[in-house]
Amino acid sequence: MANRQPDLDPKVLTIADLLVEGQKNVTLASKEYFNGGAGEMITVRDNEDAYNRYKLRPRVLRDVDGVDMTTSIFGVQVAAPLGFAPSAAHKLAHPDGELATSRAAAKNNIPMCLSSYASMGLEEVKAAGGSNPHAMQITFVRDLEATKEQISRAERAGYHAIFVSVDLPILGKRLNESRNNFSFPAGLEFPNIRCRPTESDTNVHLYSISFCEIGRLTSLDPSITWEKAIPWLRAQTKMEIWLKGIYTPEDVAMAISHGLDGIIISNHGGRQLDGVPATLDALRDCAPVAEGKIAIAIDGGIRRGADLFKAIALGAQFCFIGRVVIWGLAYNGEKGVDLAVKILLDELRQTMMLCGCHSIRDITKGHLSVLQSNGRLSKL
Numbered sequence: 001m002a003n004r005q006p007d008l009d010p011k012v013l014t015i016a017d018l019l020v021e022g023q024k025n026v027t028l029a030s031k032e033y034f035n036g037g038a039g040e041m042i043t044v045r046d047n048e049d050a051y052n053r054y055k056l057r058p059r060v061l062r063d064v065d066g067v068d069m070t071t072s073i074f075g076v077q078v079a080a081p082l083g084f085a086p087s088a089a090h091k092l093a094h095p096d097g098e099l100a101t102s103r104a105a106a107k108n109n110i111p112m113c114l115s116s117y118a119s120m121g122l123e124e125v126k127a128a129g130g131s132n133p134h135a136m137q138i139t140f141v142r143d144l145e146a147t148k149e150q151i152s153r154a155e156r157a158g159y160h161a162i163f164v165s166v167d168l169p170i171l172g173k174r175l176n177e178s179r180n181n182f183s184f185p186a187g188l189e190f191p192n193i194r195c196r197p198t199e200s201d202t203n204v205h206l207y208s209i210s211f212c213e214i215g216r217l218t219s220l221d222p223s224i225t226w227e228k229a230i231p232w233l234r235a236q237t238k239m240e241i242w243l244k245g246i247y248t249p250e251d252v253a254m255a256i257s258h259g260l261d262g263i264i265i266s267n268h269g270g271r272q273l274d275g276v277p278a279t280l281d282a283l284r285d286c287a288p289v290a291e292g293k294i295a296i297a298i299d300g301g302i303r304r305g306a307d308l309f310k311a312i313a314l315g316a317q318f319c320f321i322g323r324v325v326i327w328g329l330a331y332n333g334e335k336g337v338d339l340a341v342k343i344l345l346d347e348l349r350q351t352m353m354l355c356g357c358h359s360i361r362d363i364t365k366g367h368l369s370v371l372q373s374n375g376r377l378s379k380l
Contacts, residue, residue: 006081012343014343015304015327019327022331022336023330025331026330029180029182030331032176033177034326035275036177037270037271038173038271043274050301051073053371054313056310056312057367058311061356064352065358067352067358068359068360069272070360073216074135076160078109079345080110080348080360081316082341083297083320084112085320088117088139090118090329091118093328094336095333096129097118098114099128103128104328107334108342109118111133111324112129113167114126114135116136116150116193118192122154122192127157132199134158134160138162139168140164140224141220142219142223150246152237153371160259161262162240163244166227166245167267169244172268172274212378242261242295242297243262244268246264248279252286253289255294256290262295263294263297264299267300269323280300282318284330296317296318297318297320298316299320302324308351309348309351312360313363313365313366324344327340330372
């Protein structure tokens with residue numbers, strides 16, 4: 001048809017297509033590791049389903065010529081309110097690992113957060129992305145020197161922020177890893193964490209062990225509190241400090257009172273506590289508290305450009321994707337990740353135009369309604 005837009009890839013027209021094609025190139029155990037979650041994975045599913053509960057309310061006869069999706073994060077202008085959330089072990093999906101991810105982020109001028117459990121060194125990942133903004137995810141472990149070392153390395157390498165995972169006093173129970181007896185393959189290393197095995201662990205190496213085993217050996221610290229963590233973090237770095245893993249208004253207020261730079265509404269992709277609200281629903285609850293007081297972002301369940309639009313309408317200033325990046329890597333390395341970004345941004349642009357929004361600032365909750373249980377649409 002004359003008015004049909006050109007396809008970016010003959011096999012992959014949507015993120016759903018990318019999932020199907022990408023999973024053909026990884027083992028069953030790796031596929032279930034990336035896509036799995038805690039418990040019965042109720043929250044994993046609900047993170048996606050939540051977006052379908054909100055319906056778009058287009059406004060017509062608006063000037064949408066030359067749509068502007070640009071915004072800023074960490075004080076840096078970027079192409080769109082989309083970035084890469086931290087996710088572990090990208091080399092499981094493609095040999096180029098996080099280097100490919102970083103290059104794809106830079107190509108599209110969107111930020112990337114690197115996981116502590118990345119399979120490539122944080123310095124080379126940052127170098128691959130050049131001046132493009134990067135954040136480093138950290139987790140509190142009992143060996144504070146290890147966390148301090150990680151923060152120092154990130155700051156020296158030119159990272160703009162740290163994302164502190166605050167939902168990890170203990171690892172969630174991920175049943176699929178137990179059922180598959182999942183372990184990382186020999187040769188896969190984690191160069192950004194310092195592991196200190198006990199005497200009884202002398203035969204354990206940092207490769208060829210499960211993620212839960214890494215969690216045990218690095219000794220997650222369940223005693224960390226607001227009063228202990230925030231002053232200590234500020235003493236370690238001049239980078240922005242964001243908390244990742246908040247999903248209640250009460251903790252948003254705590255983050256504001258402690259002077260944090262930003263928060264990420266996140267339930268760890270449903271990989272920690274099963275049964276918590278979908279992040280989009282939590283965002284609707286939390287955004288009014290954050291508005292005008294602290295930067296607020298979201299991750300979890302984003303599969304379409306319209307999902308980005310809905311999250312922004314509910315108050316998110318930024319959206320992060322995790323599994324989608326992995327699917328792109330598995331499909332075609334850097335080109336697959338680039339494809340994923342372009343699909344989402346093309347869909348976001350189209351959604352903005354069809355809803356009458358010329359810029360990101362034009363997107364409001366007035367562009368959404370919610371489908372009630374009685375089948376009636378209600379404005380927010």
